[in-house]
Amino acid sequence: MEPLLELKDLCISYKIYEGRMKVIDKVTLTVLPGEKIGIVGESGCGKTTTMKSILRILPPNGRVDSGQAFFKGKDLLKISDTDMQRIRGNGISMIFQDPTAALDPVFTVGDQLIAVIRYGSKVPINRREARTRAIAALKEAQMPDPERIMSNYPVQLSGGMRQRVCIAMALATEPELLIADEPTTSLDVTIQDQVLRLLHSLVERRKTSVIFITHNLGVVRVIADKVNVMYAGTIVESGHTQEIFTNPLHPYTVDLLAAMPRLSGGGLEERVPGRIPDYLNPPLGCRFQPRCTKAQLRCSLEKPKLVEAKPGHFVACFLEAGNE
């Protein structure tokens, strides 16, 4: 199957006063049509930066240094601004972490939804038609009383409701790829459960491809078919969700899972010393090497590539895969 999105050796850096932070280091990622991909990693590992670079919404001090991002065969990093603008919302939509900041406080939910629907529509439609579609989108997002919600301002809604509006908005233009950046992090656990179930059923029905970014391993297990584990700007392990959780190979993934407190008791194991490396002077070899308990000399000199250790299970570690 032709991939919908393909990132190849993406490198991104940020310019700050002290120099250039080499944040993203050769990220490679493939999303097939209809696939739900999870990217999981700690804060500051570059999950959001990677996604922003695809939509070309990096902050002014950020820059893609090398690599390609193909969306349906076109390199998103090369196409014109007008072409890019057509893809945003229409081909690729994004849901952000904080629904309060994502919605404009001075326009009603209805105004914002209608604007997005009219803008994203392939054929010109009038306001009334867009309004009907907006109400349908809210209904589909299981909003009670969508007519009333249309005339509400975002502040009049709860956090969970606001995120439902954002989901309705992101999916109203029928995008082929949905990027969800920690969409449930700011929500309470019972609301998170509802929103995750909603998102799951909506994308299943439309066969939308999803990239789901989160720091919560439990959430990614619920939503994703495949998981990419990210550490300090590199993808260290990737494979089918079940496989990653039952059979993690990379020392970082193993340690991350061991640190999770378990509902059945246990977990909270403290194995990883230190903190994420300094992006101004990242380690020469494997970026996890300074914190890795199994590191060898080779790890500090050479960067391991993502290699297929088992069918469909990729890992970037000299110990787990020959890595020539």
Next chain:
Amino acid sequence: MNDKMPILKISNLKKYFRTNAGIVKAVDGVSFIMEQGETLGLVGESGSGKSTIAYAVAGIYAPTSGQIFFQSFDISRPATKRSLSIKRSIQIVFQDPGTSLNPRRTIEQILMLPLNVHRIGSPKERRDLVYELLQKVQLPRDYANKAPGMLGGGERQMVAIARALATQPQLIILDEPTSALDVIIQAKIIKMLLTFQRELGLSYLFITHDLSLMRNVATRVAIMYLGKICELAPALEFFQRPLHPYTQMLLSSIPVVSKEEESLKPKKIQSRGEIPSPVNVPPGCSFHSRCPEAKEICKQIDPPMIELPGGHFVRCHLFS
């Protein structure tokens, strides 16, 4: 039975706030007892009133009514009206170390302040005490001259913990101390807190929304919903036999990482509805609007707290 005096006793605590929208009953008749050396996990979603209880115990708020006893002392008043020795015995660690540490002070000044206020050690000894505190939380000595902004989130939280330990307290209120941190740092901080508890005989009032964490930390767990406790039980009992429908809803909503945990989640109950506004608390049992087992009586009469065998308390008509 245990004739040791409880370290903390809260009876019928109420804290109301007057807002433009009406009176918010943030805490509405909460009672519990904490024994010396235990960790009581106070769990609830945002707006449940768990932090308000923490702040009332710490003396940041004066209660609207009800009593708080620390050992034999009545501390139902703000910290400004408490004796210095009580203030020394109760410390608090806040959720966000980015805002709970003064960005313009060095770590040394931050840790020195409680020592100065409570006259711990002679002025000459205090600098060494600061180094001791840093060592205790496994931070290097030269951090004394750094500002909080130069530290990572986890390290800042360790400074906040060191500041709480500085006065040699008996009770520490931990208000979501790790919810802003990554799991790897969380594991480190929790391990450290448990070690201090063992070594110093500390009691923790642990406020959190993370039940998986409580399974590993708490000796007893209390679940709060809209200003009231709906279930309170010893940790093991609590996770093996969750009784209240809200507790079951919470447990079934947790995204877990293994099949073993999956099997512990109550299957029957799925999350639905949202927490009502605390200004307009539903009559009767405040949970009835979301409860899958709600009956007619639940809409009219607020259930009383019932004690079941094994120190298991539950506030639900299903059990009365």
